[in-house]
Amino acid sequence: MDDVTAEQKWRVPGSLPAAKLAGAALLVALGLLFADGDPVRLALAALVALGLAVWGVRDLVAPVRLALDAAGITVVHGFAGHRRLPWDAVEAITVDRRPRLGLSTETLEIDAGETLHLFGRYDLGASPEDVARVLRAAWTTAGDGPAGR
Template sequence: MAKIAGAVLFGVLATIGDHHQLFLAGVVALGLAVVAMRDLVIPVRLSASADGLVVAGLAGRERISWNDVDRIRVDSRRRYGLTTELLEIEAGDQVHLFSRFDLGSSVFDVADALMKLRP
C-alpha cells in the first residue's frame, strides 16, 4: 500500500513544478507503480519444496532443482547507519536476491527454512 501511495503522491507532484521536477517525479512515480504492480500480480516471489525452488518475477517463473543450487546465504551490509539484509541463492550462473519485503519474513528465518528443506 505504501508503494501505491508513493506512486500517487509522486504522480501528483509530477503535475506541479518545472520540467525537471516533472520528469524526475514522473520517473519515480512510474518506478513505484511498476514495483507495486509486481507485488500485486506476483505476491509469492519464492517458494520451496522437496523438489527444489520456484522463483517468480515479472519475466515469469523459474524452477530450480536442489541439485542446481550452489549456495544459500544471507548478505548483511551496513551503510549510512542502515543495515541491509538480502537472501542470496546462487544457482549456476544466476544469483537470485530477495529482501525481507520480497519474502514477507526475516531473511534469516527463510534461509534457515531453506537449509532444512535442502537435501
C-alpha cells in the same frame, strides 16, 4: 521445527505495493501542484511516479517471490515470471549481512551455478536468515544439500 517437506511460500507484505502506489499518486499530485507550468519538473515527477507504480504493480502481479516444496524451489524471474530450481541445481544458500546507513541489512542469496537469486526482507515478508534456515533444512532433507554431497 516445521515440516521441511511441506510446501511453503514467501511473499511481499501486502502493505508494500499499496505504499508504492500511494507514493506514485502523491508524486503526480505534487508534480501538478509544484511544477508551476515547468514541463521538465512535471515530466520528471511523472517519470518517477511511473517507475514507482510499475514497481508496485509488479508486487501485485507476482507477490510470491520464493516457494519451497520437496522437489526444489521456485524463484521470481524477470518482471513477473518464475523459474523452477530443482535441489540438485542449487549450489549454495547464504545470507549476506552488510552495514548500511548505520543499520545492518540481510540478503538471502541462492546460488544456482549460472544464476544468483537475491531476496531481501521486503521480498520475503520474513527475515532472510529464518528463510535460509528453512531452505537449508529442506535442501539437506532432499539429500542434495551440503551434508548430502
